[in-house]
Amino acid sequence: MSDLGALLRKAREQRGLSLDDIQETTKIRKRYLEAIESGDHSILPGSFYVRAFVKNYSEAVGLDPDEVLRLYQHEVPAAQNEHAAEPIPVRAPRRLKSESSERMGKIGFNLMMWCFLILIFVVVWMFVINRDPDPADQLDQKTPITDASQPPTDNINAGNGTVTDNPVPTATPVPTQVPTTVTFASKVGKADKYDIGPEGTHKLEIKVSGGRSWLEIRAGGSTGEKLYSANADDGTIETHDLTQQLYVNVGRADLTEITVDGVPVPDGDRAGSKKLLINPIVSTSTPPNGEPTDTAADTDETGGAGNEPDSATSE
Structure with a gap:
């Protein structure tokens, strides 16, 4: 050694480090570190690497690398000669193109460009030729000039020789059904009034789902x-023909x-009571039941009816 x-x-041993620790710190292979400790520099890549490895090793164990290289310069070879001996790569001379090869290259490029333009022209021409004619033209070509006609079926009056045409039946127009509309009209007391259109008979349906709820329906x-007036059980369905204004009071809107x-009527969908006036639209000022319009109902709502159960959530 x-x-x-x-x-x-x-x-290294004073610091409690192993060669594996030095290898991890300096990124130098362990066999090179062993060669430096044993003094066998023959397996190292060269004198430059010897100096570099010794310097990194010294720094890893806490020694001054420059002082170590100065004291043991007789063991560490100088690296100047190796740099001078390294061969300088010589770039191979670029082969010059001859004049004939340049001319051939230009001709080939021009030929390729002309072929490309001809190809574009052929594609466009094929597209125009194979394009479908106008549908109107096809219809005219397929439609015969004259159709086979049948003799008229007009009735000839044998007595006076006059010709009477058969009556042409007229198609009865099918009435178009106008969709039902639910429109908020106003706030009448504690109740929300909704107008139901269009004019005609409608069907009101109230369904209780998810539990029991107070339900009251008045004309x-x-x-x-x-x-109807009861604590409706889960699954109860009440239907009424909406020929007049109906008052609806529910204990659990949810x-x-x-x-x-x-068509759903907005009821707030909350765990509380809700009062509504469902009013069908009529063309006359007198409702179907012969009573005055919403004035009586409005007065009842604004005056606060004494027999109306506000605490509707009785379960």
Whole structure:
């Protein structure tokens, strides 16, 4: 073992480091580190790498690398000669193109450009030729000039020789069904009034789902004829023909679904009571039941009917 290798090994052991630790720190292979400690520099890549490896090793074990190289310069070879001996790569001379090859290259490029232009022209021409004619032209060509005609079926009056045409039946127009509309009209007391259009008969449906809920239905307004009043069980469905204004009071709006001809009526969908006036649109000022229009119902709502159960969530 050389003096330099012994110095480095002693410094490493004093710090409690192994060769694997030095290898991890300096990124120098372990066999090169062993060669430096043993003084066998023959397996190292060269004198330049010897100096570099010794310097990195010294820094890793806490020694001054310049001082170590100065003290043990007799063991570390100088690296100046190696740099001078390295061969300088010589760039191979670029082969010059001859004049004939340049001319052939230009001719080939021009020929390729002309071929490309001809190809574009052929593609465009084929597209124009194979394009379908106008559909109107096809229809005219397929339509015969004259159709086979049949003798008229006109009735000839044998008595006077006059010709009477057969009456042409007229098609009965099919009435178009106007969709049902649910429109918020106004706030009448505690109730929300909704106008139902168009004019005609509609069907009101109230469905209780998810639990029990108080349900009250009256004709005309909150003091009108009682059509239904009970704590409705889950699954209850009440349907009524909407030929007049109906007053609806539900205890749990979140458990009831109110629709007119399948169109939902907004009820707030909350865990509380909701009062509504469902008013069908009529063309005359007198409602179908012969009573005054919404004035009575409005007065009942604004005056606060005494027999109306506000606490509707009785379960």
